[in-house]
Amino acid sequence: MTRTKRSAAAIALGSVVALLAAACAGQGGSSGGNADTADADTITWWHNSNTGEGKEYYDQLAADFEAETGVKVEVSAMQHEDMLTKLQAAFQSGDDEQIPDVYMSRGGGELKTEVETGVVRDLTDDAADEIATISGFTGQYTVDDKVYALPYSMGIVGFWYNKDLFAQAGIDEVSPSPTIEEFYGYVDKLDKAGITPLSVGAKDAWPAAHYWYYAVVRECSFDTVESAIESKDYSDPCFIKAGEDVEDIIAKKPFNKGFLSTGAQDGPTSASGLLATEKVAMELAGHWEPGVAGGLTEDEQVPDFFGWFAFPTFDGQGGDPADQMGGGDAWSVSAGAPDAAVDFAKFLLSDEAQQGFAERNMGLPTNPAATDSVADEALSQLIPVRDGGGNTQLYLDTRLGKSVGGAMNDAIALMFAGQAGPQDIVDAIQSAAESE
Amino acid sequence: MADDVTTPDVAASPATSPAPDAAGRTPRVRPAASARGGRRGVSSQLRKRLEIFFFVAPACALFGLFVIVPIATAVQMSLYKWKGIGPLVDFVGLRNYVSVLTNEVFTDAVVHNLIIVGLSILIQLPLGLGIALLLNRKMWGQSALRTIIFVPYVLAEVVAGVIWVQLLQPQYGVIDALLGAVGLEGPEQGWLGDPDLALWTLMVVLTWKYLGLAVILFLAGLQSVPEELYEAAQLDGAGWWQVQRKITIPLLGPTLRTWGFLSMIGSLQLFDMVWILTRGGPANATTTMATFLVNEGTQRNNFGIAGAASVVLFVIALFMAVLYQQLILRRDTRPETGRK
Numbered sequence: 001m002t003r004t005k006r007s008a009a010a011i012a013l014g015s016v017v018a019l020l021a022a023a024c025a026g027q028g029g030s031s032g033g034n035a036d037t038a039d040a041d042t043i044t045w046w047h048n049s050n051t052g053e054g055k056e057y058y059d060q061l062a063a064d065f066e067a068e069t070g071v072k073v074e075v076s077a078m079q080h081e082d083m084l085t086k087l088q089a090a091f092q093s094g095d096d097e098q099i100p101d102v103y104m105s106r107g108g109g110e111l112k113t114e115v116e117t118g119v120v121r122d123l124t125d126d127a128a129d130e131i132a133t134i135s136g137f138t139g140q141y142t143v144d145d146k147v148y149a150l151p152y153s154m155g156i157v158g159f160w161y162n163k164d165l166f167a168q169a170g171i172d173e174v175s176p177s178p179t180i181e182e183f184y185g186y187v188d189k190l191d192k193a194g195i196t197p198l199s200v201g202a203k204d205a206w207p208a209a210h211y212w213y214y215a216v217v218r219e220c221s222f223d224t225v226e227s228a229i230e231s232k233d234y235s236d237p238c239f240i241k242a243g244e245d246v247e248d249i250i251a252k253k254p255f256n257k258g259f260l261s262t263g264a265q266d267g268p269t270s271a272s273g274l275l276a277t278e279k280v281a282m283e284l285a286g287h288w289e290p291g292v293a294g295g296l297t298e299d300e301q302v303p304d305f306f307g308w309f310a311f312p313t314f315d316g317q318g319g320d321p322a323d324q325m326g327g328g329d330a331w332s333v334s335a336g337a338p339d340a341a342v343d344f345a346k347f348l349l350s351d352e353a354q355q356g357f358a359e360r361n362m363g364l365p366t367n368p369a370a371t372d373s374v375a376d377e378a379l380s381q382l383i384p385v386r387d388g389g390g391n392t393q394l395y396l397d398t399r400l401g402k403s404v405g406g407a408m409n410d411a412i413a414l415m416f417a418g419q420a421g422p423q424d425i426v427d428a429i430q431s432a433a434e435s436e
Numbered sequence: 437m438a439d440d441v442t443t444p445d446v447a448a449s450p451a452t453s454p455a456p457d458a459a460g461r462t463p464r465v466r467p468a469a470s471a472r473g474g475r476r477g478v479s480s481q482l483r484k485r486l487e488i489f490f491f492v493a494p495a496c497a498l499f500g501l502f503v504i505v506p507i508a509t510a511v512q513m514s515l516y517k518w519k520g521i522g523p524l525v526d527f528v529g530l531r532n533y534v535s536v537l538t539n540e541v542f543t544d545a546v547v548h549n550l551i552i553v554g555l556s557i558l559i560q561l562p563l564g565l566g567i568a569l570l571l572n573r574k575m576w577g578q579s580a581l582r583t584i585i586f587v588p589y590v591l592a593e594v595v596a597g598v599i600w601v602q603l604l605q606p607q608y609g610v611i612d613a614l615l616g617a618v619g620l621e622g623p624e625q626g627w628l629g630d631p632d633l634a635l636w637t638l639m640v641v642l643t644w645k646y647l648g649l650a651v652i653l654f655l656a657g658l659q660s661v662p663e664e665l666y667e668a669a670q671l672d673g674a675g676w677w678q679v680q681r682k683i684t685i686p687l688l689g690p691t692l693r694t695w696g697f698l699s700m701i702g703s704l705q706l707f708d709m710v711w712i713l714t715r716g717g718p719a720n721a722t723t724t725m726a727t728f729l730v731n732e733g734t735q736r737n738n739f740g741i742a743g744a745a746s747v748v749l750f751v752i753a754l755f756m757a758v759l760y761q762q763l764i765l766r767r768d769t770r771p772e773t774g775r776k
Contacts, residue, residue, distance in 0.1 A: 085734075088521075091521040118522075119521065202717075204715070205715075205717075257607040257624065258629040260625050260628075260717065261627075261628035262629075402735065403519070403738050406731070413718075414719050414720075
């Protein structure tokens with residue numbers, strides 16, 4: 001009996017040791033195993049077009065690149081949030097084998113952190129021609145005069161509206177860039193017609209925060225914002241004015257019932273869903289809105305009632321009326337990647353690649369050779385406004401980085417709940433920036 | 437019992453490098469055992485210890501790997517300012533703790549957690565007990581009723597949360613529609629959107645979700661009350677209420693106390709339901725310690741602050757658990773002496 005027990009015990013212990021050894025070996029093995037994929041013949045690419053046509057197109061681009069250069073591209077198409085989590089984990093590992101060679105960057109504070117920790121490659125010289133072609137958009141991907149990512153899509157935020165509901169409310173003329181008075185005129189007319197003017201997903205904070213970002217772009221000059229970020233000094237009165245503008249909008253009560261607990265894009269009762277299902281007339285959102293709305297309607301088609309106009313301008317505003325607020329996606333190359341990865345990032349920015357991207361309505365291309373190729377009518381409205389000569393300020397939460405951005409968004413959400421004023425938002429940013 | 441005291445050391449030491457140490461330890465012990473093989477008493481004692489070690493070691497190794505190591509990492513992280521990438525270099529001492537403990541959002545979160553701990557027990561204990569006593573009687577549809585009450589607990593938290601979000605949707609949700617049908621109107625901002633109502637709405641959902649656990653535990657406890665006691669009481673002419681008060685509830689004591697402990701710990705760690713229903717909003721009205729630390733950590737990349745918050749959460753949970761153990765659970769673990 002004892003003997004059996006002992007051998008059982010030995011087996012038990014043995015299996016634990018084996019398990020632990022296996023766990024350790026697994027770690028060692030995977031890094032060792034990946035070593036041969038890091039040679040110049042294979043590169044890894046992570047992107048977030050994980051469905052339908054977009055995924056097919058990217059697979060095709062990877063195949064084309066391999067046919068052209070002989071370098072194999074291992075593509076990982078992931079859902080956006082999953083990709084961010086995996087990227088974060090890969091960077092935390094600090095292991096070149098875990099970090100993809102070409103990956104999506106959103107610029108701003110996140111990119112700055114990547115630069116500071118040395119995980120991202122400087123592309124200034126290696127991709128000088130491409131950078132010259134898309135120079136209007138590389139500003140947000142530049143740290144200390146060096147460009148660390150090639151933006152391939154740059155969208156701007158604005159009001160998406162339902163043309164049918166506007167007509168129903170008797171709004172015959174919609175200005176592509178209205179003044180705030182004109183905007184309030186739309187709101188009042190919609191209200192009178194018994195139509196909820198706006199939806200906003202304040203539960204997720206950032207959709208509400210976009211109002212404040214845009215008010216900042218209107219009230220403050222581009223340089224004021226940039227130097228405030230640089231010097232961590234947000235005392236310029238234009239930031240307070242922006243908060244007051246947003247308070248005025250909130251005071252009009254134009255939003256959907258229960259907007260504080262409304263999500264941004266999750267399901268038909270989210271802010272995007274309410275617009276897609278014709279429950280509200282407008283929503284402030286980015287260039288992704290038609291795509292999102294298409295996924296939230298009953299027939300899964302992009303509604304054909306979409307119109308678009310820019311965020312209203314204010315009397316005596318300090319910002320250039322041509323300035324817009326938005327953001328984009330860019331290809332970054334990791335520091336440990338082979339040179340072929342840089343070639344691939346450049347290939348993705350080529351005229352042909354960008355034209356295909358535009359034809360499939362995957363975003364708003366940055367390469368001027370492709371801007372006319374955007375097939376979708378609603379989307380193509382954004383291009384002249386975006387390229388209208390003004391600066392495009394990045395979504396401020398991305399611009400400021402997650403830490404300060406998160407504090408700012410929460411403070412703005414509090415304003416929407418009636419529990420914070422213009423000064424509170426500035427204070428939240430200031431103190432988060434100082435403790436960074 | 438003695439091994440319980442020594443084994444944590446065993447588990448703690450392989451924490452940094454489990455495999456070599458665990459493997460290294462065995463050969464060291466084995467030769468000793470064979471060398472003293474001649475002395476029977478010592479040998480059998482040693483063998484017994486060895487066996488205990490063999491059986492306890494796997495659990496301890498896992499405990500060390502998945503409990504002790506993460507706790508140590510959290511403590512280490514809480515002393516640094518760290519954005520999630522690169523090495524830990526920016527040592528800030530206890531500054532993260534100061535920042536967490538002076539942050540109104542966090543202190544409010546602690547208050548919310550304590551409210552949820554208190555209300556969960558205050559609401560679910562009488563309600564669960566009442567339902568368990570009712571369901572313990574022979575009655576028509578008994579098992580169907582049991583199932584209905586237990587179903588919410590079986591549902592995945594995420595699924596239940598998403599269903600409730602839809603039900604509670606302002607204007608278009610089922611609940612507001614039902615209210616509308618009888619001429620009432622839901623709150624302006626919706627049940628989850630009004631900072632004054634959100635926590636109470638959350639409590640309703642939590643009660644719905646976890647009442648089933650209380651009932652099922654209480655029912656199990658009721659099965660262990662000996663039938664003879666009821667018969668004796670009936671012979672003595674005790675009424676139904678008297679029987680419940682004098683016999684059932686006192687004998688249910690250990691079950692109630694264990695449930696109270698589970699409920700308390702669950703309430704302190706509450707995350708998923710809040711995250712799905714409100715994300716801690718509106719205006720931080722439903723933030724819990726867990727949503728605070730996830731928000732600071734994975735959302736804002738302030739891993740140092742999140743680390744400090746998680747250590748504070750750990751200390752609070754540990755303190756309350758030990759207190760509960762000492763004050764309330766102790767009477768169940770003491771050897772049964774005077775009980776009849």
